Amino acid sequence: MLSIKNLHASVEGKEILKGINLEIKAGEVHAIMGPNGSGKSTLSQVLAGNEAFEVTEGEVTLNGENLLDLETEERAREGIFLAFQYPVEIPGVSNLQFLRTAVNAMRHHKGEAEMNAAEFMKLAKEVSKQVDLDPAFLKRGVNEGFSGGEKKRNEIMQALLLQPKLAILDETDSGLDIDALQVVSNGVNALRAEDRAILMVTHYQRLLNHIVPDHVHVLAGGKIVKSGGRELALELEERGYGWLGIKDEEEAAANSAN
Amino acid sequence: MKPAPTLSAAFLYPAGQSLPEPLLALRKQRGTALVDMPLPTRKTENWKYSSKYLKLTDDMAISLPAEHKAGSSLAVPGYKVSFLNGVMMPEASDYPDLDGITIERFADLDDDAAASLADRMDSTLDNKAVQMARLNSARFEDGLLIRLKPDAVLDQPLFIVHEVNADASGSAYPRIFVDAGRHSQITLVEEYISSGSEAVMVNTVTEFTLGDGANVTSIRLNTEGENVQHIGATGVRQQRSSRFESHCVGFGGPLRRHDLQVRLEGEGAECKLNGVVVTQGKQHYDNHTTIEHVAAHCNSEETYRNIAADQSHAVFNGRIHIHQDAQKSNADMNNKNLLLSNGAEIDTKPELEIYADDVKCAHGATIGQLDEVSLFYLVSRGIGRREANVLLTMAFINELVEQIPVEQVRDTAHTRLNQFFDQTFEGA
Numbered sequence: 001m002l003s004i005k006n007l008h009a010s011v012e013g014k015e016i017l018k019g020i021n022l023e024i025k026a027g028e029v030h031a032i033m034g035p036n037g038s039g040k041s042t043l044s045q046v047l048a049g050n051e052a053f054e055v056t057e058g059e060v061t062l063n064g065e066n067l068l069d070l071e072t073e074e075r076a077r078e079g080i081f082l083a084f085q086y087p088v089e090i091p092g093v094s095n096l097q098f099l100r101t102a103v104n105a106m107r108h109h110k111g112e113a114e115m116n117a118a119e120f121m122k123l124a125k126e127v128s129k130q131v132d133l134d135p136a137f138l139k140r141g142v143n144e145g146f147s148g149g150e151k152k153r154n155e156i157m158q159a160l161l162l163q164p165k166l167a168i169l170d171e172t173d174s175g176l177d178i179d180a181l182q183v184v185s186n187g188v189n190a191l192r193a194e195d196r197a198i199l200m201v202t203h204y205q206r207l208l209n210h211i212v213p214d215h216v217h218v219l220a221g222g223k224i225v226k227s228g229g230r231e232l233a234l235e236l237e238e239r240g241y242g243w244l245g246i247k248d249e250e251e252a253a254a255n256s257a258n
Numbered sequence: 259m260k261p262a263p264t265l266s267a268a269f270l271y272p273a274g275q276s277l278p279e280p281l282l283a284l285r286k287q288r289g290t291a292l293v294d295m296p297l298p299t300r301k302t303e304n305w306k307y308s309s310k311y312l313k314l315t316d317d318m319a320i321s322l323p324a325e326h327k328a329g330s331s332l333a334v335p336g337y338k339v340s341f342l343n344g345v346m347m348p349e350a351s352d353y354p355d356l357d358g359i360t361i362e363r364f365a366d367l368d369d370d371a372a373a374s375l376a377d378r379m380d381s382t383l384d385n386k387a388v389q390m391a392r393l394n395s396a397r398f399e400d401g402l403l404i405r406l407k408p409d410a411v412l413d414q415p416l417f418i419v420h421e422v423n424a425d426a427s428g429s430a431y432p433r434i435f436v437d438a439g440r441h442s443q444i445t446l447v448e449e450y451i452s453s454g455s456e457a458v459m460v461n462t463v464t465e466f467t468l469g470d471g472a473n474v475t476s477i478r479l480n481t482e483g484e485n486v487q488h489i490g491a492t493g494v495r496q497q498r499s500s501r502f503e504s505h506c507v508g509f510g511g512p513l514r515r516h517d518l519q520v521r522l523e524g525e526g527a528e529c530k531l532n533g534v535v536v537t538q539g540k541q542h543y544d545n546h547t548t549i550e551h552v553a554a555h556c557n558s559e560e561t562y563r564n565i566a567a568d569q570s571h572a573v574f575n576g577r578i579h580i581h582q583d584a585q586k587s588n589a590d591m592n593n594k595n596l597l598l599s600n601g602a603e604i605d606t607k608p609e610l611e612i613y614a615d616d617v618k619c620a621h622g623a624t625i626g627q628l629d630e631v632s633l634f635y636l637v638s639r640g641i642g643r644r645e646a647n648v649l650l651t652m653a654f655i656n657e658l659v660e661q662i663p664v665e666q667v668r669d670t671a672h673t674r675l676n677q678f679f680d681q682t683f684e685g686a
Contacts, residue, residue: 049637071637072634076639076640084635088629088632090636092653092656093652101649102640102641105640105641106640162639
């Protein structure tokens with residue numbers, strides 16, 4: 001489904017990704033782990049099409065189509081979804097209006113009829129229950145005044161509504177208490193499907209207790225330095241990153257800055 | 259040193275004579291005072307950012323004719339009074355006889371009513387600060403006097419459609435006076451539109467006096483064309499416990515100026531002033547507001563938003579003057595501005611003068627651009643660039659548009675905003 005070959009990317013002239021290679025098949029769940037500054041979030045942002053990052057080399061294809069040629073919104077319509085590490089607050093745009101506009105943009109792209117306000121309200125209420133968000137949140141501004149956990153649940157709610165081919169979850173576990181983590185994990189597990197892939201970017205292993213990955217990769221200094229199965233995450237939890245030759249987080253950050 | 263420019267004598271020619279004697283006398287007296295009136299320049303503080311847009315040529319001095327024209331056919335949901343080139347068109351107006359409410363054109367007033375009106379005209383405006391209102395007082399050809407007796411309530415909005423017909427160059431001087439008696443209530447919509455394409459100038463004055471407990475909502479919508487320079491003034495005087503609410507929605511032009519002056523003269527009076535301005539191309543719009551807290555225990559709340567695209571230029575100047583005796587005043591002024599291009603300019607100036615020591619007075623002004631991170635968030639959900647830009651721009655003004663209490667005005671505003679978005683975000 002997703003194929004990344006020798007991907008290099010920079011921000012403000014500083015190279016962050018230094019040759020990423022990754023193959024993700026439909027139905028698989030991959031986890032990318034790594035210390036701060038290793039390039040995990042950059043990879044997520046580059047895949048989603050954030051123009052602040054410049055791809056300098058390499059290629060990315062989604063089901064054979066060159067992803068890097070597509071605008072951000074076209075990528076989304078082709079099925080890329082990024083759950084943001086820091087979801088954006090947009091006062092003045094209601095969550096409901098935002099979600100309906102997004103869902104209808106997708107439907108329009110697929111040649112389906114747009115949903116009217118009443119139809120969408122019904123759907124949105126159902127899905128909000130799935131992530132344990134009070135439907136009252138639908139009337140508030142996008143993420144406006146939401147707690148950290150509410151924001152993350154809103155991200156998963158969007159994924160459930162938009163039904164992407166590839167869901168990228170950037171540090172979706174950060175800032176969640178154990179109850180919220182459970183809710184979010186249930187939402188993500190509900191997304192698992194044979195025709196869908198999930199890429200989780202995380203600093204900690206604990207999310208992987210709830211969402212069990214098929215493959216685990218370690219990202220350091222802008223490259224994937226080790227790949228393995230589920231047991232790799234447990235090993236990292238136990239032994240830290242040191243045994244992989246990644247000395248500490250500061251050094252990794254310094255390396256990636258070079 | 260170059261002598262300061264003065265109003266061309268061409269503008270002092272006598273206008274039409276079909277008014278009651280007291281109003282003719284007033285007009286003549288105001289006209290005499292206009293001889294050698296200095297025109298605003300960039301050194302004139304309250305016209306600093308806007309004087310360069312003011313272009314009064316002699317062929318604009320002539321009053322535009324109102325004969326043999328139909329007047330606006332704009333359909334409105336409430337009562338309607340049509341003005342064409344500053345003259346009321348009874349055949350294009352539609353309002354019933356209402357208990358306790360009289361709606362009369364100046365030309366139809368008897369001498370007593372005209373004399374009483376003449377005594378009060380200009381009394382709501384500080385004519386030093388609103389220079390161009392004096393021109394209206396010297397040139398008005400007709401006008402509308404609305405009087406509400408105590409406790410009278412107008413059950414539907416009254417639309418006053420001011421059309422300027424610019425088939426030839428010239429000027430128009432619409433004038434309105436609203437006398438809202440004790441505990442009376444009215445919603446007035448002033449809609450300024452234009453037809454024709456010659457260069458014209460519209461110079462308006464609208465005055466409101468609110469008796470104790472009166473409740474007046476004033477809506478002003480300006481969608482005149484690119485050939486129309488508009489210089490308008492609204493003056494308001496409020497007595498005890500009265501409430502004045504204003505919603506100004508304006509789209510830019512070669513020159514757009516509105517001065518809004520509110521005097522809170524009786525205890526417990528309150529005003530709420532909302533404004534939305536949208537400019538594009540090389541358009542201009544300048545809002546100057548003044549709130550005078552004269553009496554104690556009065557509240558004022560002011561919220562203005564400007565959106566400027568392309569090379570356009572918007573100006574907001576908000577003055578709050580809290581007089582020495584106006585203890586326990588509560589004043590809140592907020593102005594936010596959105597620049598949609600690097601070539602656009604917005605100038606904003608809050609001015610606070612406070613002479614009482616026990617007041618609450620807050621003000622805030624910001625100028626910013628659309629947030630790139632928010633934009634990325636929206637498009638990352640498959641929302642198109644145009645739609646994302648529109649959502650974020652509407653987020654900036656939506657609250658104010660939704661507060662306009664007349665649906666038709668909201669609809670007109672949305673239609674015009676959509677045209678603006680099509681032009682501003684095309685190819686985005």
